[in-house]
Amino acid sequence: MPLLELKNLSVAYRLQKGYLMAVDQVSMEVNEGEVLGIAGESGCGKSTVALSVLRILPKSARVTGAVAFGGEDVLTMGDERVRAYRWKHVALVPQGSMNAFDPVISVGAQIVEAIRLHESAGKEEAWRRARELFGLVGIPKERVTNYPHELSGGMKQRAAIAMALSLSPKLVILDEPTTALDVVVQKQILSLLARLQRELGVSFMFITHDLSVLAEVATRVAVMYAGKLVEVGPADVMFRSPSHPYTQALMRAIPNVHGDISQVKSILGTPPDLTSLPKGCRFSPRCPHSFGRCTVEEPRLLPSTTGSMAACHLVGG
Amino acid sequence: MEQGGGGRPLVEVRNLSVGFSASMGFFKKRTVSAIDDLSLAAWEGESLGVVGESGSGKTTLARVLVKLLRPHSGEVLFKGEDVLTQTRKEERVYRRKVQMVFQDPYESLNPRSTVWDAVEEPLLIHHVAGDRHSRGEMVERLVAMVGLDPGAVKHKYPHQLSGGERQRVSIARALAVSPDLLIADEPVSMLDVSMRIGILDLMLELKRKLGLTLIFITHDLGVARYFCDRIAVMYQGKLMEVARTEELLERPLHPYTKLLLDSVPVPGGAGPAPPEAVDADPRPAPAGCKFSPRCPYARDRCRGSAPDLTEVSRSRYAACYYPLTS
Amino acid sequence: MTENKRVTSGVLIIGIFVFMAVFAPWLTPYKPQVVSGSPYSPPSFQHWMGTDDLGYDVMSQVIYGARISLTVGFTVALAATSIGSLIGLLSGFYRGVVDEALMRFTDVILVLPSLPLAIILAAYLGPSVITIIEVLTLTSWPLVARVIRSQTLSLRERPFVDAARVAGASDARIMFKVIIPNLLSLIAANAVLAITGAVVGEAGLDFIGMGNPSVVSWGTMLYWSQNLGAVLRGAWWWILAPGLCIAFVGLGAVLISIGVENIFNPRLRGR
Ligand SMILES: Nc1ncnc2c1ncn2[C@@H]1O[C@H](COP(=O)(O)OP(=O)(O)OP(=O)(O)O)[C@@H](O)[C@H]1O
Ligand SMILES: Nc1ncnc2c1ncn2[C@@H]1O[C@H](COP(=O)(O)OP(=O)(O)OP(=O)(O)O)[C@@H](O)[C@H]1O
Ligand SMILES: [Mg+2]
Ligand SMILES: [Mg+2]
Numbered sequence: 001m002p003l004l005e006l007k008n009l010s011v012a013y014r015l016q017k018g019y020l021m022a023v024d025q026v027s028m029e030v031n032e033g034e035v036l037g038i039a040g041e042s043g044c045g046k047s048t049v050a051l052s053v054l055r056i057l058p059k060s061a062r063v064t065g066a067v068a069f070g071g072e073d074v075l076t077m078g079d080e081r082v083r084a085y086r087w088k089h090v091a092l093v094p095q096g097s098m099n100a101f102d103p104v105i106s107v108g109a110q111i112v113e114a115i116r117l118h119e120s121a122g123k124e125e126a127w128r129r130a131r132e133l134f135g136l137v138g139i140p141k142e143r144v145t146n147y148p149h150e151l152s153g154g155m156k157q158r159a160a161i162a163m164a165l166s167l168s169p170k171l172v173i174l175d176e177p178t179t180a181l182d183v184v185v186q187k188q189i190l191s192l193l194a195r196l197q198r199e200l201g202v203s204f205m206f207i208t209h210d211l212s213v214l215a216e217v218a219t220r221v222a223v224m225y226a227g228k229l230v231e232v233g234p235a236d237v238m239f240r241s242p243s244h245p246y247t248q249a250l251m252r253a254i255p256n257v258h259g260d261i262s263q264v265k266s267i268l269g270t271p272p273d274l275t276s277l278p279k280g281c282r283f284s285p286r287c288p289h290s291f292g293r294c295t296v297e298e299p300r301l302l303p304s305t306t307g308s309m310a311a312c313h314l315v316g317g
Numbered sequence: 318m319e320q321g322g323g324g325r326p327l328v329e330v331r332n333l334s335v336g337f338s339a340s341m342g343f344f345k346k347r348t349v350s351a352i353d354d355l356s357l358a359a360w361e362g363e364s365l366g367v368v369g370e371s372g373s374g375k376t377t378l379a380r381v382l383v384k385l386l387r388p389h390s391g392e393v394l395f396k397g398e399d400v401l402t403q404t405r406k407e408e409r410v411y412r413r414k415v416q417m418v419f420q421d422p423y424e425s426l427n428p429r430s431t432v433w434d435a436v437e438e439p440l441l442i443h444h445v446a447g448d449r450h451s452r453g454e455m456v457e458r459l460v461a462m463v464g465l466d467p468g469a470v471k472h473k474y475p476h477q478l479s480g481g482e483r484q485r486v487s488i489a490r491a492l493a494v495s496p497d498l499l500i501a502d503e504p505v506s507m508l509d510v511s512m513r514i515g516i517l518d519l520m521l522e523l524k525r526k527l528g529l530t531l532i533f534i535t536h537d538l539g540v541a542r543y544f545c546d547r548i549a550v551m552y553q554g555k556l557m558e559v560a561r562t563e564e565l566l567e568r569p570l571h572p573y574t575k576l577l578l579d580s581v582p583v584p585g586g587a588g589p590a591p592p593e594a595v596d597a598d599p600r601p602a603p604a605g606c607k608f609s610p611r612c613p614y615a616r617d618r619c620r621g622s623a624p625d626l627t628e629v630s631r632s633r634y635a636a637c638y639y640p641l642t643s
Numbered sequence: 644m645t646e647n648k649r650v651t652s653g654v655l656i657i658g659i660f661v662f663m664a665v666f667a668p669w670l671t672p673y674k675p676q677v678v679s680g681s682p683y684s685p686p687s688f689q690h691w692m693g694t695d696d697l698g699y700d701v702m703s704q705v706i707y708g709a710r711i712s713l714t715v716g717f718t719v720a721l722a723a724t725s726i727g728s729l730i731g732l733l734s735g736f737y738r739g740v741v742d743e744a745l746m747r748f749t750d751v752i753l754v755l756p757s758l759p760l761a762i763i764l765a766a767y768l769g770p771s772v773i774t775i776i777e778v779l780t781l782t783s784w785p786l787v788a789r790v791i792r793s794q795t796l797s798l799r800e801r802p803f804v805d806a807a808r809v810a811g812a813s814d815a816r817i818m819f820k821v822i823i824p825n826l827l828s829l830i831a832a833n834a835v836l837a838i839t840g841a842v843v844g845e846a847g848l849d850f851i852g853m854g855n856p857s858v859v860s861w862g863t864m865l866y867w868s869q870n871l872g873a874v875l876r877g878a879w880w881w882i883l884a885p886g887l888c889i890a891f892v893g894l895g896a897v898l899i900s901i902g903v904e905n906i907f908n909p910r911l912r913g914r
Contacts, residue, residue, distance in 0.1 A: 042479065042509045103797075149800075150339040150349075152372035179507065182370040182536030187580035209509045215582045253510050255517070255543035257566055257581045264543065266514035270479075383809045412811035424802040429824040429909060438820075439810040474909040490810065 001071055002029035003203050004053065004090075004171055009065035011048050011057065019062070020274050022048040024227040026065075030171060033197055035204045037218030037235070039211045039250065041271050044224045046207045047095055050173045053205070054092050055082055069171075087118055091169040095176045095207075098156035101148040107159045108134070108144035115166050133162035138188050157181055161189065165196070173205040178213055190217045211247075212254045215239055223247045226272050226282040229301060233308025243304035243315045246283045281313070289314055326358035326394075327530045328382065328415070328498055333391035335377050335554075351377040352388070353554040353607075356626070359498070364524060364531035366545030366562070368538060368577065374554040375534045376420070379502045382532070383417045384408065395498075413443050416491035420503040422483035426475040432486050433471040436460060439493045459489040464519055481512035485519070492523065499524075500532045505540060517544055538581055542566055550574050553607040556626050558635040570629055570640040573608045606637070614639055646902040653898030656891055657838075664709040671703035675859050679703075683878050693880035695864075696871045704859050705884045711772060711860035712842050716892065719779040719841035724834040726780070727787025728826070734788065735795025736818050746792070753785040757844075758851070765853045775854050779844045787833045794829055798822050828907035835900040839893040846889055861885035 009026045012019040023045040030036045038046050051057045053067055055074060067074040069089060077085060086092075094100065101107055111133065112126040121129070131141045137158040139151075148156055157177065164172055174193075178186040194217060196202045206218060214221050214235065221239075222232040223246065231244040242248050249267045256264075269286040272278055278285050284294040291313075299311045335352040352374045359365045367375050380386040381393060384400065393400040395411060403411060416439075419425035426435055436456045439445070446452040460467040463485040475483055484504055491499055501520065505513040521544065524531055535541050541548050541562065548565050550558045550573060558571040569575045605620040606612070612619065618638050626636040663670060673679040678698040679690070686693045692701040734745040761778045768774045798804065799822065807821045823830075842861075848854055849862025856863055864885040873881045905911045 041511050146339060150337070155372060183538065183577060183580040183582075184370040187582070190582070209511070211510070212582050250510065253514055255514065255537075255539040257538045257542055257578060258583070261543060264514055266518070267511045380805075385805055385808060409811060412809065415809075417806075417809045419802050419806055421802055425806045427803045427807070427821055427825070429827075429907075438807070438812070442811040442813075442816065476910045487806070490806075494811075 003032045003034075003070060004030040004205070005066075005068045006049070006053070007066040007068070009049070009052060009067060010063070011045070011052055012062045013058075014060040014062065015275070018275065021227050021277075022061075022274065023052070026224070026227075026229045028222050028229060028232060030203050030205055033201050033203055034219045035193065035197060035206055035217050037206045037208065037211075037214035037221040038224060039208055039214060039221065040224035041209060041250075041267075043226075043271055043274070045227045046209075046224060047175055049224075050092060050094075050175050050205065050207060053173060054086055054090060056086075056092075087167050087169060089169055090171045090173065091164040091167065092173045093161050093164045093175060093177050097160040097163075097175075101156065101159070103148055106145050106147050107151065107156070108146075111144075111159070111163050111166060114163055118167055129166065130162075133166055134159070136165065137162045137192065138185065158185065158189070168200070169202070171203045171205065173207070175207045176209070177206070179208065179210070186213065193217055210254070211239075211250050212256070223250065226277065227274060228282060228311065230283065230312070231304075231308055231310040232301075233304075233306075233310075237307045241306045243306055243308055243310040244283075244312050245287050245289050245314070247310075249286075281311075324363075325361050327361045327396060328532075329356075329358040329392075329394040330378070330381070331356050331392040331394070333378070333381065333388050333393070335374070335381060335386065335388045351554050352381070355391075355551075355554065355556055357549055357556060357559070359530055359532050360547075361530055362528060363546045364533055364544055366541035366548040367532060367534045367551060368536060368541050368548055369551035370536060370577075372553075373551040375536075375551060376502055377554075378551075379417060379500050379532070379534055382498075382500055383415055384411070409443075413439075413494045414497045415500065416494070416496040416498070417500040417502065418484070418487050418491050418504045421507055422480045422487060423475075423507070425487055426483055428475055431472050431474055432460065432465075432478070435475075435486055436489050436493055439490060443494050445494055455493070459493055460486075462492070462523070463489040464515075465489075479512075480508050481516060484508060484516055488516075488520065488523070492527070495527070496529070498530045498532065500534070502534045503536065504533075506535065506537065513540070514543075520544070538566065538577055550577065555607050555623075556636060557608065558637075559626070560633050560635075564633065568642055570633055570635040570642065571608075571637050572612045572614050572641060575641060576611075614641075646905055649898045650902035650905070653895045653900075653902070656895030657899070660709050660713060660888070660892060660895075663706050664713050667707045667710060671700070671706050673700040673703045675699060675703040675707040683876055685878075686880055692884045693878065695867065695878070695881050696873075701864075701881055701884050704864055705861070705888055707859045708861045708864055708885060709888065711858060712845055712862065712888070712892075715772065715776055715779065715845040715860075716838040716842040718776050719783060719844070720834050720837035722776075722780040723783040723837050723841075724787055724830060727784035727833070728791045728830050730784070731788040731791025732795050732818055732822065732826070735792040736799055736814070736822065738796070742792075745788075749785045749788050752781065753789075755782065757782040761848055761851075761853050770853055771855050772858065772860075775845055775848050778848065778853075779841050783837055783840055783844070787830075787837065790829065790833060791826060794826055795822060798825055828904045831903045831907065832900040835896045835903065839896040842889055842892050846885070861888050 006026060006028050009023055010021065011023040012021050026049065038049065040046055052063055057063065063075060101110055108130045111130040115121055115126045115129060131144050134141050134144050139155050139158055151159065161177060178189055181189065193204055197204065206214065208214060218235045220233065221235050223230050223244065225246050231247050238247065242251060252263060252265045253267055255261065267286060272282055280295040280297055281299050284290040293313050299313050301309045301311045304310045304315045333352050333355045336348045336350045339347055339349045367378065369375055377386065381388050400411060433456060436459050437452060440452050440455060446455045457467040460471060465482060465485055470478065505516050508516060517540065533544050545562050548560065548562050549556060550571065552573050557573045558565065565574060569578055606623050609615040609619040624636045624638045626634050629635045629640045676699055679700045680694045680698050682694060682696050682698045684690055684694045690700050692705065694700055730745050730749065734742045757778065764778050765774050804817060804821060807817050845860065846862035846865055849860055850866045850869065852866060854863060856866060865882065868881040
């Protein structure tokens with residue numbers, strides 16, 4: 001049984017007129033001890049997936065489909081149960097959380113507060129844990145008393161991750177956790193995740209717009225485009241031989257240290273407006289391989305020849 | 318202090334040091350050294366990359382260069398003239414010649430100003446394009462130059478733009494007064510991967526067209542490679558290595574440069590073992606080489622005293638007693 | 644949407660009072676200080692809100708009273724908000740010595756008890772509307788200054804302020820063209836609330852006899868009704884009428900201040 005399972009999850013935000021389908025019929029799962037990477041451009045619905053798993057979507061959102069954690073239906077949990085489920089079972093490092101620290105309270109005190117809010121730990125004990133967590137994420141322990149503005153951007157992000165780890169959850173959802181970090185710290189975070197996964201069996205859902213980040217850490221990779229899951233598969237397959245033209249384009253958009261720099265290309269155009277989607281395949285207006293059928297019929301997610309599942313007419317039968 | 322560049326230095330810092338006092342508990346204060354005795358020059362017409370991990374002092378360096386911050390000691394020279402002792406009038410001129418694009422496109426535009434106002438502001442301040450009409454034309458030209466449709470965006474507020482569009486506005490704003498030097502502090506790090514190349518290509522094109530000198534701050538060596546002629550590697554406020562981009566990436570001399578290179582995630586396969594030197598963040602800084610606590614090649618000499626940046630081989634500069642290929 | 648409705652109702656309420664003040668001579672059935680009925684007559688067709696101890700028409704007094712009360716309210720709000728905003732802005736922007744000096748000064752004023760101050764000033768300047776405006780302005784700007792200062796402190800650290808500086812903007816430009824636009828909703832909200840404070844304050848000072856008792860205002864009406872034992876005589880209308888007016892101005896002001904952010908924040912404006 002997968003640890004977390006999304007089945008035909010759809011999330012629509014109510015707008016002044018009509019709805020905006022931010023997530024459209026997405027099914028995926030996170031198995032125990034696995035790192036599932038979710039990649040895709042800004043606005044494709046990655047954060048919305050994360051918010052639905054924690055059930056912290058704004059009131060204007062309408063959710064259909066199912067979210068199950070350890071077999072238990074998350075969407076119908078009672079309030080009490082949800083409170084226990086968040087943080088203790090599933091923790092979230094929200095997007096931009098490094099800037100969410102209260103500027104007038106030391107970072108350590110904020111972690112202590114979070115710990116003591118959920119557990120009956122003494123002040124001493126909580127501070128000890130906070131220091132430990134700082135060490136764990138690579139910030140010198142004595143800087144636990146620093147105020148947010150005294151830490152560099154990278155340090156703040158690491159502190160935010162430390163905060164999420166404070167109650168030893170089973171699944172940690174990281175929303176763009178390394179976006180503001182440099183390569184070395186990013187690598188440290190990635191290896192830290194690998195270590196936690198190995199030693200504590202923690203599972204991760206790792207959301208990013210930078211596919212290359214997922215290269216080493218993810219066991220499986222899911223790529224989203226305009227609210228749809230367009231390709232999902234084992235990481236090595238996704239990186240060695242991506243099937244969907246969008247996955248391929250994402251790979252090419254990353255300037256790398258090695259390899260041919262002239263191959264680097266930006267993806268032309270912009271993602272579609274979710275309130276007025278193109279007919280057929282949503283990627284077709286930007287797709288170099290688009291043909292007649294693509295603008296008429298929406299492709300379904302089907303097994304590709306390489307071993308992933310892809311939603312593309314060129315890939316499916 | 319040629320450091321592998323050529324021609325004339327446009328901007329130069331000499332023995333620059335900057336420290337901040339940080340609180341350690343309620344009453345204790347301690348000084349965090351952000352830049353420590355750093356000397357570096359950007360040559361006219363080049364794009365110089367400043368690369369280093371989080372907290373290495375890159376932003377601090379940029380803030381000193383645009384005079385948002387006064388260094389504790391050291392010199393800043395622009396075209397050979399001292400920047401720190403400028404009169405008000407000289408400072409106005411300097412502010413026109415040196416512009417900056419900030420890291421966070423979501424925070425660096427005034428939320429209460431339209432795109433139009435934002436691009437017009439520097440023109441007004443520096444009395445460029447005197448009358449309303451020619452100013453209007455100039456704003457339109459600038460907005461179009463950065464690849465935006467003036468008609469569609471000029472009356473929009475920042476929150477109505479995507480991150481990439483905002484960064485384009487910031488670039489238009491910076492270029493409005495035709496600066497000689499543009500400092501870009503991680504201009505794409507907060508942008509979507511799909512938008513990054515677009516912005517980088519735009520900056521490359523504008524640099525060529527306008528003959529700008531660029532100081533490009535990034536922690537992404539891939540981006541630096543795409544963009545820079547020369548790369549300066551910083552670690553904890555010190556310069557570790559300076560070299561031409563290809564040479565630095567192909568054959569790093571400093572162990573820290575190598576660590577940076579090895580940290581780049583490699584698509585398609587697990588890279589070399591990740592650096593586990595997590596707990597080794599050495600504060601307070603050791604007397605010796607700042608990188609020595611994390612350096613796999615460190616010897617006693619490295620811990621005893623800090624090496625200066627020296628020419629290791631032809632036009633290769635590194636601050637290391639035992640550079641990797643010698 | 645609902646917030647816009649709130650603002651609209653607030654504006655409507657205040658608007659009605661302003662209308663009353665401006666067109667008082669045409670709206671009132673009697674002159675406010677002319678005997679037009681028998682003393683203490685309860686509300687009737689001739690006197691919708693009854694009469695006072697001298698047989699003056701209460702409704703006419705209430706309508707004329709709006710002139711003084713609103714003048715004091717608007718003047719004090721404008722003056723106190725301007726002074727407070729400027730001091731708060733300078734203090735928060737320059738920090739350091741400037742901040743220290745301005746805030747010490749503000750604190751001194753802030754702890755001055757307004758009643759004794761009013762009594763002393765009134766003794767010095769003589770009881771009048773001007774005295775009331777001065778006293779109320781003096782005692783209400785410090786709160787505004789505090790609020791604006793703390794917001795300025797946090798705004799000046801925002802990157803777009805750095806960006807303006809790099810673009811070459813002077814201190815004055817940064818304060819007035821960059822920071823102030825971001826403070827407008829806060830300033831406006833403070834100004835609107837200051838109106839209520841001033842209207843109530845005016846009534847309070849009148850009530851203890853600091854104003855000119857022969858001038859008609861809601862405050863002096865309350866002063867006389869209290870002094871002459873309106874309650875004991877069962878002349879509830881004499882208290883209720885000015886009391887309700889003050890309460891409604893307060894309500895209108897609060898309604899506006901809630902929605903003021905919508906007007907100034909472009910992010911919310913479009914909705
Ligand atoms: N509260 C909301 N009300 C209305 N629309 C929303 C809301 N939150 C998000 N959206 C829209 O839903 C879509 C998906 O948003 P989401 O935040 O999930 O994207 P994302 O993939 O996380 O993007 P990013 O990489 O920028 O964080 C976007 O088009 C966004 O504008
Ligand atoms: N205002 C400040 N007060 C105290 N310490 C500061 C301040 N600004 C920066 N620092 C410290 O100075 C050092 C260098 O910071 P700087 O912002 O220059 O790093 P950076 O290389 O730009 O990092 P990043 O990649 O995270 O942006 C860090 O240790 C940081 O904590
Ligand atoms: Mg998101
Ligand atoms: Mg920085």
